[in-house]
Amino acid sequence: xxxxxxxxxxxxxxxxxNVGRFSRLSxxxxxxxxxxxxxxFRVTARNRTQRGAPDPVxxxxxxxxxxxxxxxxxxxGDGLTAEDCASISRFRQLGGALMVTRDHMDLGSSIxxxxxxxxxxxxxxRNCEPDKARHCVDNPFAANISWPNYHSxxxxxxxxxxxxxxxxxxxRDEESPxxxxxxxxxxxxxxxxxAPPDDSSARVVMEGESSVSGRRFNLAVAFxxxxxxxxxxxxxxxxxxxxxxxxxxxxxxxxxxxxAGDGIARFPEALRSTHRYxxxxxxxxxx
Numbered sequence: 001x002x003x004x005x006x007x008x009x010x011x012x013x014x015x016x017x018n019v020g021r022f023s024r025l026s027x028x029x030x031x032x033x034x035x036x037x038x039x040x041f042r043v044t045a046r047n048r049t050q051r052g053a054p055d056p057v058x059x060x061x062x063x064x065x066x067x068x069x070x071x072x073x074x075x076x077g078d079g080l081t082a083e084d085c086a087s088i089s090r091f092r093q094l095g096g097a098l099m100v101t102r103d104h105m106d107l108g109s110s111i112x113x114x115x116x117x118x119x120x121x122x123x124x125x126r127n128c129e130p131d132k133a134r135h136c137v138d139n140p141f142a143a144n145i146s147w148p149n150y151h152s153x154x155x156x157x158x159x160x161x162x163x164x165x166x167x168x169x170x171x172r173d174e175e176s177p178x179x180x181x182x183x184x185x186x187x188x189x190x191x192x193x194x195a196p197p198d199d200s201s202a203r204v205v206m207e208g209e210s211s212v213s214g215r216r217f218n219l220a221v222a223f224x225x226x227x228x229x230x231x232x233x234x235x236x237x238x239x240x241x242x243x244x245x246x247x248x249x250x251x252x253x254x255x256x257x258x259x260a261g262d263g264i265a266r267f268p269e270a271l272r273s274t275h276r277y278x279x280x281x282x283x284x285x286x287x
Contacts, residue, residue, distance in 0.1 A: 001038070002067040002286055004029060006045040007058065009072070009079025009110055015253050017074035017238065019045045024250070025241045028275060029070075029282055041068075041282065051075070054083035062090035068285050070099045072238045073108025077126075080110040089115035092229035097285035101235035104149045104189035108238070119196040120221045120234035122148060145189055151212045153186025155239065156248035157261035158270035159208050161219060168205035168222055170233070170280040173273065181277045183270040184219070185245035186211070188258055190237045193218050201226035208236075222284075231285050241278070246271060 006026050012018045019026075026045045034040040048055045059081065061069065069088065073079060080088075092098055092115065100117050102108025109123040124146055152159040161184050163171045173181045195202040206220040219240075223232040235241075243250035248260035264270050 001042050002040060003065050004041040004043045004068045004070065004282070005057070005061075005066045006043055006070045007072065008047045009075040009108065010047060011050060012047040015255075017072070017242065017253065019047050019072070021243050021250070021252075022072060022238075022241055024243045024246050025070075025278065028278060032279060032282060048079065048084075051078050052081070054081045058084040059087050061087045061096070062094055063087075064091075066091070066096065068097045068099070068282070071101070071111065072241070073100065073102040073111045074238060075108060075110050077106050077109045079108070080113065082113065085110075085113040085115075085118075089113075092116065092232065095225075095230045097230045098232040099235065099281055099285065100232065101238045101241065102191050103187075103237050103239065104145055104191050105147070107191070116196070116199060116202075116223065116228050117232045117234055119199070120193050120202065120223075122192040122194065124148070148190070148192035150190040150192070150208070150215075150217045150236070151188045151210050152190055152208045153188065153211045153263070154258065154261035155185075155187060155245055155252070155256070156265075157186045157263035158183045158267065158274075159186040159211070162207050162209075162216075164204045164207050164218075168203075169284045170220070170222060170277065171205060172280065173276045175276065176273065181206075181273050181280070183267075183273040184208075184240050184277060185242075185264060185270070185274060186261075187237050187239035187245065190217065190219070190239075193221050193234045193236050195221050199223070199228070201228060233281055233285065240274070246274065 030043045105124045201224045221234040244252040
């Protein structure tokens with residue numbers, strides 16, 4: 001059984017995206033079974049300790065028995081210390097696997113200092129792409145949120161996703177009519193990811209399409225195992241994995257003001273497809 005750490009970058013604020021708001025993801029990962037029918041992952045779900053000081057787990061991750069880190073960067077830019085980033089980077093250099101996700105504008109930007117994977121994430125004020133900024137202002141309904149801010153639909157609805165290039169293992173789905181993952185939860189404020197141009201192990205594997213402008217934008221970047229370390233996934237938004245986006249009746253923090261849709265509830269195939277993607281990522285990261 002592999003050890004999987006599901007980790008946020010904030011303390012356990014009940015009115016924020018604390019790890020309890022990803023309980024369905026945690027339960028799904030905990031129930032996955034390997035080819036021999038045995039439980040595949042021992043999942044530990046936790047929030048970080050007080051910001052401004054090294055987290056006792058993250059700052060020593062490279063010395064732990066963790067096999068995969070699923071890092072939900074839900075902070076405003078101060079969620080990881082230099083010690084945390086150094087240890088997470090060392091963890092991957094030693095062969096550990098990462099799934100790192102964030103959200104719009106500067107939400108989760110503390111991950112920029114992660115070796116390799118951090119470079120795949122673009123924010124408003126860190127690791128930004130000024131020449132592409134105009135393409136990232138995609139949501140006219142949220143004047144208080146600047147780029148990157150892609151609108152793939154309402155929370156509680158779903159988006160159609162497309163593979164990029166050769167079909168990657170995380171995109172395969174034999175239960176789908178097309179043989180590939182077709183749907184993920186939508187979100188009105190997705191972030192921006194791309195494959196770092198100086199890293200030949202990385203490539204974009206999935207893209208979405210704005211429900212407002214029709215622009216296509218990257219949803220996931222996959223890093224193959226290389227001399228730089230273990231496999232990794234950079235994902236455009238943690239809302240692909242949040243309870244609220246899998247089931248809006250689960251509720252959200254009070255600062256979420258936009259009305260939720262009900263597409264996921266009305267079209268179960270979208271949630272099944274999402275589950276398949278999560279399963280694919282979990283098994284691919286450690287193979």
